[in-house]
Amino acid sequence: MGFWKRLREVFSVQESLKTTTEASKAVLEAAKTLKEQGNSIEALKPLLQNSSSLLDVLCSPLAQVVGSGLPFVSVGIALLNGYRQLTQQDPSLEDCVFIVSQAAYLESLSETLSFYPSLNLDNYKNISEIHKEVRKVIIQELNDFQLDYENARRVVVCFHESQLAEKFKKILSQRLTILNKPEIDILTERVAWNTHRHLMKAWIQSDETVKKVIQPSFGDWLKEEERLVSIDDYLKEIEQKPLEKVFTENFSYRDIYVSLKEKPVKEDGQRNNDAPPVDLLKWAWTMLTEPNQPKKVLFIQGGPGRGKSVFCRMFADWVRQYLHPVWTPILIRLRDIDHFESRLESTLKQELKCDFIQSQNDSKWLTNKNTRFLFLLDGFDELQIQARNNFNLKAFLEQVEGFQKECNDSKEMGHRVLITGRPMSLQGIYDLPRIFERVEILELDKELQNQWANKWEALSARQGQTANFQQFLEVLQKDDCPDALKEVKKLAEEPLLLYLLAVMHREGKLAIEEFEKVTARSAKIVIYQKALELVLDRQRSAQDDTNLNPKITKLKSKDLRRILTEAALCVAQSGGELALMSMLEGRFQDDPVKEALETAKKEVGEEALKNALAAFYIRPAGNQEGGIEFYHKSFSEFLFAERLKASLKTWTQYKESDEDEDEEKQPMISTTQMNFEIYDLLGFGKLTPEVVEYLMGLLIESKSFDWETLFTRLNKFYRNWSKGKFIDSGTETLPQKKVQQLDRYNIAIGQRQVDVYAGLNVMILLLELHRYGQDQNDDALKQKIYFYPLGKPDTPDNDKFQLFSIIGYSECLKVESFGSVVGRFLSGANLDGANLRGANLRGANLDGANLSGANLSGAYLSGANLSGAYLSGAYLSGANLSGANLRGANLTSEDKGDIIWDENTQWDGVNGLENATVPEALKQQLGLA
Known part of the structure; x- marks a missing residue:
């Protein structure tokens, strides 16, 4: 016999x-009576007489349930008290749970339906038939x-894993049949x-009748309730993430956000362009x-x-709104760790300093079955690499893999991980774990651009401004877009650059003629x-357009620009994310x-430097006292490139002299000083492709830049560095001075x-200068700017083992390798005759490189780009x-020996393969046997 009977x-x-x-009215009336008159056995009799469970209330309009404030838990406890009073016996654990769980449910x-104010579950023609079916399921199940x-x-x-939860789900699902199945599944x-939370409240609020039979102890229930309250407090922080202002605008991310699209990434790391685009949020949701x-x-x-x-901040809040507590979002910027x-x-x-984590012993915060976390780890490319602990991105991704596998294998941990970052930082990391479901965010298409522009126009109108940006965008989107805007058209596909274009258009700073005959790189730099x-000039303008920056900061624009570029350098040398104000000073x-x-x-006052930074794309670092960070990494990368450009330009300048014109010109920056500056600027970590791209673009845009002088001076430094001149000294060395400087700021x-790092970064610059020189139509310049990493042939400087030695020396970096620092910049390099036996060049970009006669036996070239490379005699x-x-x-x-390849090795259009001595299996695979 069931307990209700x-x-x-x-x-x-x-x-x-x-x-x-x-039947449903009986439940509602009993709850109302108890709320108004208190416990009464007589008030409970109509309930028992006319209903078969507390869940009979589901046979009524749900609008009466939502927001009614009726104490269903009090009804359940009253039933148990009446039972004890009439029988003089305590109800069993099973009886208590059966009744109170219905009330908590x-x-x-x-509470859950209150999160869906627009959801109407009552006004349907056949609603009475649905109520009848619900009653049948209740009787059948309970x-x-x-x-x-x-x-x-x-x-x-753990209520949601219980047999009772399954029965209640069947009943509620029947009531929600007007919805589609995915909606029903999520809601139920x-x-x-969420029932667990209300059960905890019920146990705490119950009298001795219930407390005698329910375990764990009252103290444990209180701790669990405190844990849930702590989670609520954290979710309030997540709720604010989309409401934060966009840079220094008066509107929030939510106001301007449009949902992005994605395509899957293949095993070789390339985007699968044959796949249809998918809404990123819907993909993550699915x-x-x-x-x-x-x-x-x-x-x-x-x-x-x-x-x-x-996306991370928007999706974290989306999960909070529509999936919690099935999933509880935890948002972490990896740069903050x-x-x-x-x-x-x-x-x-x-x-994470939250009470619901710190109050738990060891890993218990992860093994509570009533909470399942979604960890959103934003920016794997922004990790602060720890050389001394031998920690790098690959090691971190292996940790993520291990954690997800452990969660999948554990009955107590069902957590998931979402991680984001720039694909370029994965250089040299291959065979990403299969447990990673990898997608790439697409460029904004016309549809998304128009959605964004419509929001921008609405926000501008709300602020009393006329933007007309939509008209400008329509010009970009035309098939016959003016040549001057073709590169801008590409840039408008990037959300950040689209925003900057809109800002400049709003401020009247977007002139079409400035983009005439520019490359994509140059167009981005112009923006x-x-x-x-x-x-x-305008960030703190008064109503009459007067520039207030000098008045507020007491600094000229050129000084402010200098401060910004130096701040970017500090951020780069501190790990690429944030830096101490004391370092900048x-x-x-x-x-x-x-x-x-x-x-x-x-x-x-003393806050002059902080005042100077406060108006720009810089803000105080959230977790570091006296720290600064840029609103967006791209700003700091561009400004760091500007800082490098400034120094590189001074290295090419000469002192003016009134003496004999035949006298050798003296550089403005002596060789000794330049060497010091190279270590100061470049002896901190690797130059990123983004910084190098900006830097080369800035140099190309610089009028009358002396490329030959820069190449000559950097090449001389490279020769001396490769011989160990700057570190093999009995006196204080340049590397030692840089270490001492960085140590003052805990780097x-x-x-x-x-x-x-100083030597490899100079090598990167020389490789870039080499490519620039070879792309010119000036044959004389091509000869003068030609980089030989092994030393010029037929000279004492030529050493076929030199690059091999540099690669070996680079192993002291521990967390990185020569390939991960320089590998992506080796396109078109002259490595003729190099001895690279056993060298690790995984993922290196050797596109068009000259490797004729090179010894690559045993070299690791997996994932390398050797398209168009000269391997004759290698x-x-x-x-x-x-x-x-x-x-x-x-x-x-030439004899290619017993090489190693797999199904992902690409052989299309290889010259001379049919005559080369390669494994027979390979010839059969390619139809050459």
């Missing part, structure tokens, strides 16, 4: 075969159901997971909610300014330069800006690391070419 016997009432409406339903002790205990520990899951989807890491990659971080443990969960606990000028000790700052301090790096015995791209490479007339 036993209650009827105890209360001496008979079942009355009433309509479904009267209804309170959970009421009328004769007897809950045993073990299942009752499971309800107390949310109600089931990955989380579809029961048949594999439990993988959601791996989202995208280039600079593609919208990764904004300054120390990594050996396990990801330990790192997360250290980073950033204009954005910077706008910030410097320290760099002005021997700078003309110091005098301007001292003058400003006298007039506006951990060793002398050898400083030396290696020795490849044992070389690993798995996944390498050899399209159009030249392999003519």
Whole structure:
């Protein structure tokens, strides 16, 4: 006999075969009476007589349940008290759980439906038939159901995994049949997971009748309730993320956001352009909610300014609104983590200072079945690499893989990970774990651009401005777009650059003629330069357009620009994300800006430098006292490139002399000083492709730039560095000075690391200069700007082992390799005759490189781009070419030995393969046997 029937016997009432409406009315009336008059056995009799469970309330309009404030838990506890009073016996655990869980389920339903104010579940023609079907399911599932002790205990520990939860879900699903199945599944899951919270409240509020039979202890219930309250407090922070202002605008990210699109990424790391585009939010939603989807890491990659971080904050709040508590979002900017443990969960606990984590012992915060986290790890390209702990991106991704596998294998941990970052940072990392479901954010198409522009127009109108940006965008989108705007058209596909274009258009700073005959790189630089000028000149303008920056900061625009570029350098040398204000101040000790700052301090106080930064795309670092960070990484990268350009330009300048014209000109910056500046600027870590791209673009745009002088001076430094001149000294060395400088700001790096990075970064610049020189129509310039990494042939400087030695020396970096620093810049390099036996060049970009006669035996070239490379006479015995791209490479007339390849190795258009001595299996695979 079910407990409800036993209650009827105890209360001496008979079942009355009433309509479904009267059954639900009986529950509502009982709750209302108890709320107004308190406990009464007589008030409970109509309830028992006219209904078969508390869930009969589902046979009424749900609008009466939502927001009614009726105490369903009080009704359940009153039934148990009446039972005890009439029988003089305590109800069993099973009886308590059976009744109170129904009440808690209804309170959970009421709360959950309140999150859907626009959802109408009552005004349908056949609603009475739905009510009848619900009543049938209730009777079928609960009328004769007897809950045993073990299942009752499971309800107390984890309701949503219990047998009772399944029965309640069937009943509620029947009531929600007007919705589609995915909607029903999500809603019923949310109600089931949320019931635990209301059960805790019920146990705490119950009297001794219930507390005698329910375990765990009262203290444990209070701790669990405090944990849930702490989660609520954290979710309030998540709720604010989309409401934060866009840079220095008066509107929020939510106001301007448009949903992005994605395409899957293939195993070789390339985007699958044959796949149809998919809404990114819907993809992530499906990955989380579809029961048949594999439990993988959601791996989202995208280039600079593609919208990764904004998506994270928007999706985290979306999960909070529509999936919590089935999923609880935890948003972490990876740039904020300054120390990594050996396990990801330990790192997360250290980073998250929330009570619901810190109050739990060891890993218990991850093993509570009533909470399932979605960890959104934003910016794997912004990790603060720890050389001394031998920690790098590959190691971090392995931690993520291990954590997800552990969660999948554990009955107590069902957590998931979503991670974002720039794909370029994955250089040299191949065979990403199959547990990573990898997609790439697409460029904004016309549809999304128009959606964004419409929001921009509406926001501008709200602020009393006329933007007309939509008209400008329509010009860009035309098939016959003016040539002057074709590169701008491409840039408008990037969310960040689209915003900057809109700002400049709004401020009247977007002139079409400035984009005539420019490359994509140059067009992007023009936009950033204009954005910077706008910030410097108009960021704090008065109503009459008077520039207030000098008045507020007491600094001229040129000084402010100098401060910004130096701040970018500090950020780059501090790990690429944030820097100490004291480091920035320290760099002005021997700078003309110091005098301007001292003058400003006298007039506006000690905070002059902070005031100078406050108006720009810089803000205080959230987790570091006295720290600064740029609003967006792209701003700091561009400004760092500007800082490098300034120094490179001074290295090419000569002193004016009134003496004999035949006298050798003296450089403005001596060789000794230049060497010091190279270590100061470049001895910190690797130059990123983005910074190098900006830098070369800035140099190309610079009028009358002396390319030959820069190449000559850097090449001389490279020759001396490769011989160890700057570190093999008995006196204080340049690397040592840089280490001492960085150590003052808690930046951990060793002398050898400083030396290696300085040399490799100079090598990167020489390779870039080499490519620039070879692209010119000037034959004389081509000869003068020609970089030989091994030394010029037929000279004492030529050493076929030189690059091999540099690669070996680079191993002292521990967390990086020569390939990960320089590998992507080797396109077109002259490595003729190089001995690279066993060298690690995984993923290197050797497109069009000259490797004629090179010894590549045993070299790791998996994933390398060797398309169009000259490999004539190269020795490849044992070389690993798995996944390498050899399209159009030249392999003519030489013994290639027993090479290693796989199905991902690309051989299309390889010259001379049919005559080369390669494994027979390969010839058969390619149809050459």
